[in-house]
Amino acid sequence: MNARLAQCSISMDNAGLRKLSKQMTKTAAMPLVFLSTAAFGLSSAQAAVSVVENVTIYQGLASVTRALPITGSGEQTVVFSCLSPQIDKESLSVQAMDSARVGEISIEELTGEQAAQCQYQGDAKVQTQQNTLANINAELEAARLAKAYLQNLTKATQVNTDSTIANNARDIESQATSINQRILEIQQRQARAQDALNQLMAGSATSTFNNVTQVSVRTASRTPSTLKLHYQVSGAGWEPAYQARLNTNSEQLSITASAIIAQQTGENWTNVPVTLSTVNPNQSTTGQLPYVQRLSLYEENQDAKVRRESPMMDAAPVMMAETAYTKGAAAPMAPLPNFTVSSQNKNGIIEYRLPQLVSIPSDGRRVRTVIGEQSGSSKLWIRSTPSVETAAYWYASAPFLTPDWVDGSLQLYRDDNYVGQSRYSYQMLKEQGIGFGSDSNMMVKELTNEDKQGEKGVLNRTQTLTTTNAYQFTNQHNRGVRLQVLGSEPISRDDSLKVTVTHTPPVTERDWNDNQGIVAWEFDLGSKQSKVIRSTSQISYPANKLLSGN
Structure with a gap:
């Protein structure tokens, strides 16, 4: 058998x-x-993973809101585990939903095996x-x-x-x-x-930290509810980046604003709603009082040094390294996601709310997303400052610029060619236009640059200094262009110093853009045509004095 x-x-x-x-x-x-x-070693309620409901990113830190369900009824301890070791413990606050009650809150740092288990959570x-x-x-x-x-x-x-x-x-x-x-x-x-x-x-x-923060909250509830934890954590930030593209034939200009986000908080944020704020919490929150001089007399001359408290410097920007997004294939007939960012101006504080859920790992890599786009017709011209440089540059106006966009780097493309990088500053670009690189088809030549000095008068002798500058501009383009030439006039700060300036042809604008002493010529220059601009200044002052500039 x-x-x-x-x-x-x-x-x-x-x-x-x-x-x-x-x-x-x-x-x-x-x-x-x-x-x-x-x-x-936790109970089932304690072992639940908290959900990140919102992340608001500032310069140098982020504000995080997490939610954790309260199951069952009665008294229990709810644990928010695997939190960043860089949490600002003074910023912690707990909010209970519905009729749940909150008791004491315990904060502790865990190391070793528990921190290692948290390391890859969310990946x-x-x-x-x-x-x-x-x-x-x-x-x-x-x-x-x-x-x-x-x-x-x-x-x-x-x-x-x-x-x-x-x-x-x-x-x-x-x-x-x-x-x-x-x-x-x-x-x-x-x-x-x-x-x-x-x-x-x-x-x-993943996080490179060897410890994590754990927050335990004692609660009491008769029905299932939700507990929310709010805190601030350092090691996060974002910076704006802009791309301006100019078509010199159609005179169309488009500017795309992007946000580059990175964080090294020790928490991996996976598929979380993100809001970007232009506030810099590291800057001073109060203005300074005026300095009051307190005068006294000494029998001997002494050097007095006045020390004033310097304003707090802004925090250093977060270093980031860029990453690329990949697009997954959409389901048949499924609607495409909307990536249009909504912005809100709260009395000078701009908030950008991203419509899609974003994953931002805690390894410092850069996550880039578009936060705004502007485009429209532009006015083009070529600008030259021959007294500084015998060269000319393309410029474009941008009437659609918005002050809501904060300062940041600006990449420039002219006719689909990358021509360099500048700085996005609303006030400066609004006044001076956006420069799009040098124009090799506008020839700038210096014709005259001479100084003559002499004396006149018998009793009241005066010194005279005469300076003459002349430049020639030749348009090598196959079309006419608008040319703007910037020059300057000496400014007298003494009643005994007389200045006389003659421009040929006459200038179009004095004190250009409210800059005292800067003059501008503007005219249309046809294809293969040339134009000469000449300026002569005469400075007279007493012979017994020396002339000092600036």
Whole structure:
């Protein structure tokens, strides 16, 4: 009877072994769920992962709101785990929804194993690979159990002397070979999965901190509710970046405003709603009082040094490294997401609310998103300041510029060519226009640059200084252009110093853009045409005095 049972068991085919292996795989995988839940040693309510409801990013820090459900009724302790070690503990506040009550709040820092378990929380790729590796490990354990079962069964049948053992030796060998091959194949998959996990962890968007903050809140509620935790955390920031594109043929100008976001708070923000604020919380919040001089007389002359308290410097910008977005394929007939950013001006504080959920890892990489676009017709001209540089530059007006956009870097493209980088400053660009690089087709030549000095008068002798400058501008374009030339006139700050200036042709504007002493000529210059501008200034002052500039 035992021999027949052994023969029946030994004659199990490969399909049976695979079925047995699958059953053992399920059994082997069951304890893993318990281990992952019990890793923190918390109750089910405490082990729940808090959800980030909103992140507002400033310069140098962020304000975070997290929510955690309160399940059941009665008194319990709710734990917000895996929080940044850089939390400003004084900024913590807890808000209970509905009729829930809040008791004492405990804040502690955890290190070691608990911090390591938090390190990759929220990284979907790492979690997926960890699950894959866990399944392979369970499958390998099941195969090893099947091998041990076969080995034990073989030993049991060797006690009998039934002749059927010899007849089934080949079946035993075949099944053992199949199990060994399966174990080898699973071990190879295990090695590949472990390598893939190691690579993900090596380049994962994770915290490099060795500790985490945990906030425990004592609550009481008769019905399920929600608990919200608000706090500020340092190590986050954003900066604006602009791109201006000019088409000199159609005279169309477009400006795109982007926000470059990065954070190294120790928390990975995955698919969270983000608001960007132009406030810099590190700047001074109060104005200074005027300085009052306190005068006294000394018998001997002494040098008095007045020390004034200098204003607080702005915090250093967050260093960031850029990353690229990839677009996933949309489901058939599904509506496309709306990426239009809404902005709100709150008495000088601009808030940009991103419409899509954003993932910002805590490794300092740069996440870039468009926050605004402006475009329209522009007025073009070519500007030259020949007394400083015998060159000319393209300029464009931007009547649609908005003061809501804060200062930032400005990349410039003219006719689809990158021509350089400038600075976006609303006031400056509104007054002077946007420069789009040098124009090699406008030739600027200096004709005259001479100074003459002399004296006149017998009793009241005066010194005279006469300066003459002349420049020629030649348009090499195949079309006419608008040319603007900037020059200057000496300014007298002494009643005994007389200044006389003659311009040919007459200037179009004096004190250009409210800049005293700067003059401007503006005229249309046809293709292949030239224009000469000449300025002569005469300065007269008493011969017994020296002339000092600036």
